[in-house]
Amino acid sequence: MHDMTQEDLAQAIGVTRQTILAIEKGKYVPSLDLAFRIARHFNVNVEEVFTYEVEGRTVDID
Amino acid sequence: MKKNTFYLLIGCIALTLLAIFWYSVEINNPLLIEISFILGIVIIYLARRKVTDLIEDERSAKITEKAALRTFQVFWVVFCAFSISAVMQILRVPSFPRNRTFEHIPNSLPPEIMPPRMIGYVQLGLLCLMIFLYVGFRLYYARKYGDWETDEE
Numbered sequence: 001m002h003d004m005t006q007e008d009l010a011q012a013i014g015v016t017r018q019t020i021l022a023i024e025k026g027k028y029v030p031s032l033d034l035a036f037r038i039a040r041h042f043n044v045n046v047e048e049v050f051t052y053e054v055e056g057r058t059v060d061i062d
Numbered sequence: 063m064k065k066n067t068f069y070l071l072i073g074c075i076a077l078t079l080l081a082i083f084w085y086s087v088e089i090n091n092p093l094l095i096e097i098s099f100i101l102g103i104v105i106i107y108l109a110r111r112k113v114t115d116l117i118e119d120e121r122s123a124k125i126t127e128k129a130a131l132r133t134f135q136v137f138w139v140v141f142c143a144f145s146i147s148a149v150m151q152i153l154r155v156p157s158f159p160r161n162r163t164f165e166h167i168p169n170s171l172p173p174e175i176m177p178p179r180m181i182g183y184v185q186l187g188l189l190c191l192m193i194f195l196y197v198g199f200r201l202y203y204a205r206k207y208g209d210w211e212t213d214e215e
Contacts, residue, residue, distance in 0.1 A: 027208030
């Protein structure tokens with residue numbers, strides 16, 4: 001959609017590519033600060049990038 | 063400073079410390095290696111601040127934090143257990159039943175709970191244990207937080 005590599009995104013928000021990959025794979029839950037940085041980078045709300053799940057069940061934030 | 067230069071510097075410091083350790087054993091002067099070790103760590107910390115490449119972010123900081131915490135949690139129990147016996151050595155608390163082997167010898171000292179050389183070996187063991195614990199926990203948490211994940215890009 002944004003034609004961007006993981007490396008580009010990682011450099012833009014100041015983390016390593018492995019962190020972006022770990023977030024994508026669900027291995028690492030980012031801090032609020034990082035979540036907002038990612039959302040702000042794409043000019044979207046944080047809910048559009050991340051969803052909150054409890055024991056496999058998606059929780060509606062609204 | 064580039065990331066690889068920093069890692070090279072760490073390697074050089076480690077080798078230098080090893081040589082100094084060997085030399086301080088030769089001349090029987092532990093102060094030399096103690097001061098060198100502290101200096102080496104200070105140099106590494108100062109050099110780390112000069113690294114321009116990104117070598118740590120919040121995920122790697124979390125891995126380090128978790129590994130250090132778990133290492134500490136295990137290590138302090140073992141260390142305290144050993145320290146208690148070392149404190150007994152200082153206080154000369156007799157073991158029971160009392161050893162009467164040397165009582166017939168005048169001015170004889172009570173037998174040592176742990177000879178000084180043995181303390182050195184135990185300290186070496188503790189040092190190795192701490193390093194292995196930290197490396198083990200670091201590998202575990204690195205794997206848990208996706209350090210070796212690969213993607214299909």
